[in-house]
Amino acid sequence: MNDAINTEKKKRWVVKVGTSVLTDSAQSRVTRERVETTADNIAALRKLGKEVILVTSGAIGIGMGVLELKTRPKELAQLQAAAATGQGKLMQWYTSRMEEKHSLHAAQVLLTRGDMEDGQRSANVKATLETLLKAGIVPVINENDTVSTEEIRYGDNDLLSAQVAVLVKADILVLLTDVDHLRGPQGPLSLIREITPEMEGAARGTDKESSTGGARTKFEAAKSAMKANIVMAVKNGRAAEIDWENTDNGTWFIP
Numbered sequence: 564m565n566d567a568i569n570t571e572k573k574k575r576w577v578v579k580v581g582t583s584v585l586t587d588s589a590q591s592r593v594t595r596e597r598v599e600t601t602a603d604n605i606a607a608l609r610k611l612g613k614e615v616i617l618v619t620s621g622a623i624g625i626g627m628g629v630l631e632l633k634t635r636p637k638e639l640a641q642l643q644a645a646a647a648t649g650q651g652k653l654m655q656w657y658t659s660r661m662e663e664k665h666s667l668h669a670a671q672v673l674l675t676r677g678d679m680e681d682g683q684r685s686a687n688v689k690a691t692l693e694t695l696l697k698a699g700i701v702p703v704i705n706e707n708d709t710v711s712t713e714e715i716r717y718g719d720n721d722l723l724s725a726q727v728a729v730l731v732k733a734d735i736l737v738l739l740t741d742v743d744h745l746r747g748p749q750g751p752l753s754l755i756r757e758i759t760p761e762m763e764g765a766a767r768g769t770d771k772e773s774s775t776g777g778a779r780t781k782f783e784a785a786k787s788a789m790k791a792n793i794v795m796a797v798k799n800g801r802a803a804e805i806d807w808e809n810t811d812n813g814t815w816f817i818p
Contacts, residue, residue, distance in 0.1 A: 739800025
């Protein structure tokens with residue numbers, strides 16, 4: 564195993580969970596069962612002795628179900644309404660599962676791009692996250708879609724998670740999605756030390772109705788992580804039990 568991806572030595576993890584991981588394939592909706600499975604996997608990572616910050620999507624997906632929307636809203640006000648409707652349920656599902664099954668506490672942290680780009684505000688965010696980690700609490704981060712305007716939105720948690728990882732000087736960033744690997748021009752990618760224009764050219768966004776992002780934003784996140792000397796992995800997060808320390812699956816970006 565390459566020492567750069569020796570996960571046993573990586574103590575501070577930022578894990579991003581995409582909407583596709585939290586969506587039930589039969590219902591095409593974010594479900595409590597999928598959220599609870601993710602909470603179980605985060606608890607398992609904690610039991611390995613890791614500090615974990617969870618960046619989660621899913622609020623808009625839950626809100627879409629409550630509001631009976633079949634496709635992701637395009638108007639900002641509708642997106643914000645769906646996010647406001649779904650965020651409370653999302654946190655309730657995470658916190659109740661972590662507390663009742665794993666005796667873990669979670670804390671909601673809602674961020675905007677402005678919070679991360681303003682010097683004083685980002686310092687406050689960092690201090691809060693450090694305090695939570697020191698107390699053994701799992702920070703659960705999402706973009707504050709209910710107040711973000713179109714001009715200052717991340718719009719995708721791949722990018723937000725990379726900025727969080729840089730801010731807290733994480734050892735590793737893991738993006739959980741519903742595929743086993745990212746794909747390049749010649750097929751699946753396993754180990755990447757340099758992101759080429761050909762790789763980025765082969766990347767595409769998502770066509771899922773409740774999701775944003777796709778491979779394109781994952782390459783953008785990887786560039787930020789690698790620049791900050793942070794290992795990044797893209798792994799399939801739909802398994803009942805994620806093998807966190809297995810470096811033989813997924814796509815790994817090595818700075």
